[in-house]
Amino acid sequence: MEGSLETLFAGVASRANPAGMLTIPDEVRCLDTNDLEKLESAFRAWVAKGRGAGVTLARRRILALFLLLRHTGARLGEASGLEGRSLVLEKGLVRLGTPPRDVLVAETVLAEIVGLVTTGGGRESPVLPEYPFAVDPGHVRRKFYACAEAAGLGREMGSPSVLRRSRAVELLRGGVPLPAVQRLLGHGNAELTAAYVAVPDDAMRRMVGDALDREQRRSSARNAFFGRVEDVRIGDVQASVRLQTPTGLEVLAIITNDSLEALGLARGAYALAEVKAPWVVLQRGEHPRSSAGNVYPGEVVRVRKGAVSAEVIVRLDAGTEVCAVLAADTLATLELCDGAHVWVVINALSVILNAV
Numbered sequence: 001m002e003g004s005l006e007t008l009f010a011g012v013a014s015r016a017n018p019a020g021m022l023t024i025p026d027e028v029r030c031l032d033t034n035d036l037e038k039l040e041s042a043f044r045a046w047v048a049k050g051r052g053a054g055v056t057l058a059r060r061r062i063l064a065l066f067l068l069l070r071h072t073g074a075r076l077g078e079a080s081g082l083e084g085r086s087l088v089l090e091k092g093l094v095r096l097g098t099p100p101r102d103v104l105v106a107e108t109v110l111a112e113i114v115g116l117v118t119t120g121g122g123r124e125s126p127v128l129p130e131y132p133f134a135v136d137p138g139h140v141r142r143k144f145y146a147c148a149e150a151a152g153l154g155r156e157m158g159s160p161s162v163l164r165r166s167r168a169v170e171l172l173r174g175g176v177p178l179p180a181v182q183r184l185l186g187h188g189n190a191e192l193t194a195a196y197v198a199v200p201d202d203a204m205r206r207m208v209g210d211a212l213d214r215e216q217r218r219s220s221a222r223n224a225f226f227g228r229v230e231d232v233r234i235g236d237v238q239a240s241v242r243l244q245t246p247t248g249l250e251v252l253a254i255i256t257n258d259s260l261e262a263l264g265l266a267r268g269a270y271a272l273a274e275v276k277a278p279w280v281v282l283q284r285g286e287h288p289r290s291s292a293g294n295v296y297p298g299e300v301v302r303v304r305k306g307a308v309s310a311e312v313i314v315r316l317d318a319g320t321e322v323c324a325v326l327a328a329d330t331l332a333t334l335e336l337c338d339g340a341h342v343w344v345v346i347n348a349l350s351v352i353l354n355a356v
Contacts, residue, residue, distance in 0.1 A: 022173050022197040030166040030196070035153055036070060042151035046143075062143050064116035065133050069160055072096065072103045073167035073185050076137055076160040084128030089114055097186045168196050223275040223322055225251050226356070229267055234260070240293075241265055241353060243273050249318040252293040253351035263355040272354040279350040280324035282312060283343045284334050293348030298322065300340040305331060312336055314344055 024030060031039065043063050050056040068079050078096050086095040092110055093102045105113075117132035141160070148158025156162070164185065171181050172193075182193040227245035239260045243251045251273045255263075265271055281292075288295055298314040301321070310331050312324045322344050336342065 022169075024169060024196070025198050028165060028169070028196050029157070029162055030169050031153065031157060031162060032166075033170055035151075035157070036163075036166060036170075038151040039148060039153060039158065040066070040070065042147040046147055046150070060116045061133065061135060062140065064113045065135060065140060066144065066147075066163075067109060067113050067116075068094070068133065069163045070167060071105050071109050073164045073171075074103070075164065075186075076140065078186075080133050080135060080137060080140070081131065082133050084117075084130055084132050087114055087128065087132075101183060101186055103184050165196055168193060172197050223277060223280065225249065225273040225275075225320070227251070227271070227273070229265055229269045229271055232260070232265065232267055240348065241271070243271055243353075245318070245320065247318040247320060249296070249316065249320050251346075251351060252348045253353050254293070254348040255353055259353070263353060265353065265355060270356050272356050274352045274354065275322075275346050275350055276352075277311070277323045277325040279346065280322060281345040281347075282314065282324050282326065282334060282336065283345055284340070285343075288343050288345055290345055292345045294344075294346035294351070296322075296344045296346075298342055298344050300336055300338055300342060303331065303336060303338060310336075314342055316344065 043066050047056070047059040047063050050059045065079055068074060068082075069076065072079075072094050074082075074094075074096050082094075082096070087110065088095065089110055092107045093104050094110070095102055114128065118128060141158075144158035144160065145155045146158070149155050168181055168185055171184070172178065178190055178193055182190050185193060187193050225243065225245050227243045227249075229241060230244045230250070231240075231242040233240045234257060237257060238254050239257050241253045241255065241260070243253065245251070253273055263271070296316045296318075298316040300312060301315045302313040304311045305328055308328055309325055310328045312326065312331075314322050314324065316322060324344070330336075334340075334342070
């Protein structure tokens with residue numbers, strides 16, 4: 001299997017994503033997240049009503065099978081023929097199909113599935129049957145239909161195929177890229193997966209407009225650094241975010257925790273760091289002893305002096321150009337001219353972050 005599903009998922013949930021604008025075509029029968037929770041509650045209530053160890057164990061297996069289908073989008077045939085060793089608890093994944101594909105599952109969900117079909121050994125060393133979900137498909141469907149009716153969703157909405165489509169739509173609307181969902185479901189081509197959702201014209205215009213706006217900001221903004229978030233450290237009130245650009249330049253920003261949450265920034269996400277030119281400080285001489293957070297060596301490549309202020313363009317060692325605006329008198333004080341070696345100092349509190 002090429003690539004890593006973990007890589008495909010990294011940061012997706014944390015980034016602002018227009019996938020929430022996707023709608024479901026009328027012909028696609030599926031459940032939304034709230035309906036899936038209702039269905040799960042109906043399954044749990046049914047299991048709780050079981051009398052006797054044998055009946056309870058059988059119902060727990062059906063519940064485990066439901067959770068497996070609901071959280072992996074697997075086909076019923078794939079799940080019922082699944083071997084116990086395909087539930088890789090320590091990695092949080094289920095290995096499905098032929099050729100095998102790895103589907104990530106929330107650790108708590110997978111632990112419960114394993115616990116429901118474990119016959120001994122406890123949670124730390126569960127003893128799984130060789131085929132823990134080997135249940136008659138007809139029996140499974142009847143119980144699924146009954147629980148769907150009990151949840152008030154309609155008998156047909158308990159179909160395993162509805163669960164499969166529901167998981168796909170849930171992931172797509174949550175911002176998981178189409179190729180990743182295609183691989184998770186084991187679809188032969190992306191058209192099968194894409195048929196589950198649609199993009200209304202107004203939503204499409206907003207998506208394209210947002211993309212054009214981000215392109216414009218990256219290409220025209222002064223002191224705009226586009227890159228990937230490499231590290232996030234959260235404090236009591238503020239958080240530090242370290243961004244790395246494609247050229248290797250690292251930019252440190254300090255923002256409030258509320259802003260961090262609003263922007264949805266996390267390690268692996270992409271962001272645009274902006275610094276206003278008047279907030280860029282230039283120094284000469286030895287490496288500045290500064291707590292600013294961003295100190296870069298560079299060379300002055302252009303100076304434009306006005307009556308009151310001056311604009312100085314500095315090229316950093318990474319090749320990035322930074323613009324500073326300072327008082328005109330400062331040019332002579334610092335002896336700033338083309339070719340002069342300077343230090344660019346940017347306070348981390350002066351860096352403005354935007355999610356992209």
